Amino acid sequence: MDKASGKLWTGPEDAERLVPRQVPRPRLRLVRQWKEGGNAYKAELYDHVAGETVSPTPALVTAVPSLTTAWWNDLRTALACLPMVRTDRTAVRQAYLDRAMPKYLAFLGGPVPTTPPAWSTAHGDLHWANLAGPELGILDWEGWGTAPAGYDAALLHAYSLTMPETAERVRRELSTVLDSEGGRFAELVVITELLQSAERGDNVELVPTLRQRVEEIWHRMTADGTTGR
DSSP states (O other): TSSSHHHHHHHHHHHHSSOTSSSOOOOOOEEEEETTTTEEEEEEEEEOOOOSOOOOOSSSSSOOOOOOHHHHHHHHHHHHHGGOOOOOBBBHHHHHHHHHHHTTTGGOSSOOOSSSSEEEEEOOOGGGGGGGETTTOOOOOTTEEEEEETHHHHHHTTTTTSHHHHHHHHHTTTTTHHHHHHHHHHHHHHHHHHHHHHTTTSGGHHHHHHHHHHHHHHHHHHHHHHHOO
């Protein structure tokens, strides 16, 4: 019962109330909450999602998704709308960055910046099992809130690294975000998170490509002189 409050408990309702319809997602139609036997329960009724999720797992491990130009256009529109949403919800905390980034990126061999160039509102869990197709739908809004700018694009790219063709497509379609200073920093953030979660046995298959990618980003940031934050 003590967990029946806070960000994860209220996330879907907050999203239904605050996130504009240009961000395609199933509408939340009804919520019921009750307490029983010392526990709190919550049931949510959503619109049925057309199509199916792009992948059964967050990372692509079996096949390259076939997604239309319209799907990518809609995703870019959604990711452009989200930062406009004003919220006091938090998806990623500065205290976490200060603690985790120097630890999990120590192998880069230099002082790792921990302060984002900018913060913006993000979905916070934008991976392939939370994206529907062939018509775009974005699922799972429990944890949305502020994060380093570019976080969603960086997370989707990181979960694509086991499929080079798809990773290249993500970089091309979301280049405006990923090629920016904020986008490169956001990649450092999400790779930190995924390297940490791999210690618990999650997405272990991503680790080699995550380490390779973060070294590429680090070399680019060093060349650009943006590693001294």
